[in-house]
Amino acid sequence: MTSVPNQRLILTIAAGSLSRFLPLLGRGFTVEGAAGGSVEGFICRTCGISPEYLDERVQTVFLDGKAIDDLRQARVRDGSTLALSAAMPGLAGAVLRRGGAYAAMRRQISYEGAGPEEGREAIRVKLKLFNLVAQELGPGFLSRGIRVRGGDLNDFLDRMGPGLRSICRAAEWNGRPVACETAVGELPGDAPVLLRLVEAASV
Numbered sequence: 001m002t003s004v005p006n007q008r009l010i011l012t013i014a015a016g017s018l019s020r021f022l023p024l025l026g027r028g029f030t031v032e033g034a035a036g037g038s039v040e041g042f043i044c045r046t047c048g049i050s051p052e053y054l055d056e057r058v059q060t061v062f063l064d065g066k067a068i069d070d071l072r073q074a075r076v077r078d079g080s081t082l083a084l085s086a087a088m089p090g091l092a093g094a095v096l097r098r099g100g101a102y103a104a105m106r107r108q109i110s111y112e113g114a115g116p117e118e119g120r121e122a123i124r125v126k127l128k129l130f131n132l133v134a135q136e137l138g139p140g141f142l143s144r145g146i147r148v149r150g151g152d153l154n155d156f157l158d159r160m161g162p163g164l165r166s167i168c169r170a171a172e173w174n175g176r177p178v179a180c181e182t183a184v185g186e187l188p189g190d191a192p193v194l195l196r197l198v199e200a201a202s203v
Contacts, residue, residue, distance in 0.1 A: 007150070007191060009183055012170040012198045020167065021197060022138045024156050028081065028126040029146035030192065035123045039063060039082065040071035047127060049137065058133060059087040078123035086132035145196035150188035153195060157184045169200045 033046035039061065043049050049058075054071070061068045062083040068074045076082060129138055157164055168180035178186070187193060
């Protein structure tokens with residue numbers, strides 16, 4: 001896989017406002033990792049999520065739209081989409097919960113397994129975080145930086161409108177200072193952008 005250089009956007013935002021960006025994580029961001037690994041290995045080693053957190057907090061895992069019960073058996077592939085969620089309410093949550101008593105009720109939407117991917121040294125996987133998982137893990141991902149499609153990021157920031165201007169304290173695009181509004185206008189459509197958020201010190 002040929003690596004595509006990231007264009008970089010660093011936003012310094014008001015303290016306590018990072019949560020405004022959590023919905024972006026539900027749209028998905030790209031994580032690169034080694035080919036041929038299990039879902040569990042990708043989540044823990046590549047994404048940096050602890051096995052304890054995965055066992056205790058992540059109750060539902062979807063791989064390419066299919067619910068997974070055995071994270072060690074399921075394999076990620078190049079272009080896969082991996083979605084992580086905490087426990088969801090009601091019968092739907094009970095049915096989708098991995099390893100739950102109602103797992104048999106979702107046979108048509110359950111992952112059935114695939115062999116390791118041949119001929120690749122690395123893969124790109126779209127990771128999506130929802131509800132409590134996004135709230136708890138999202139700040140760490142956003143502070144370290146997430147890679148998203150420029151057009152998707154532009155759409156998200158544009159929808160924030162005046163809300164972005166009210167919390168943005170500074171912006172840096174590819175190493176040069178720009179106005180927050182200018183940065184939104186310069187985001188490329190299909191190229192990847194590395195977005196990193198820095199919370200300004202509270203006064």
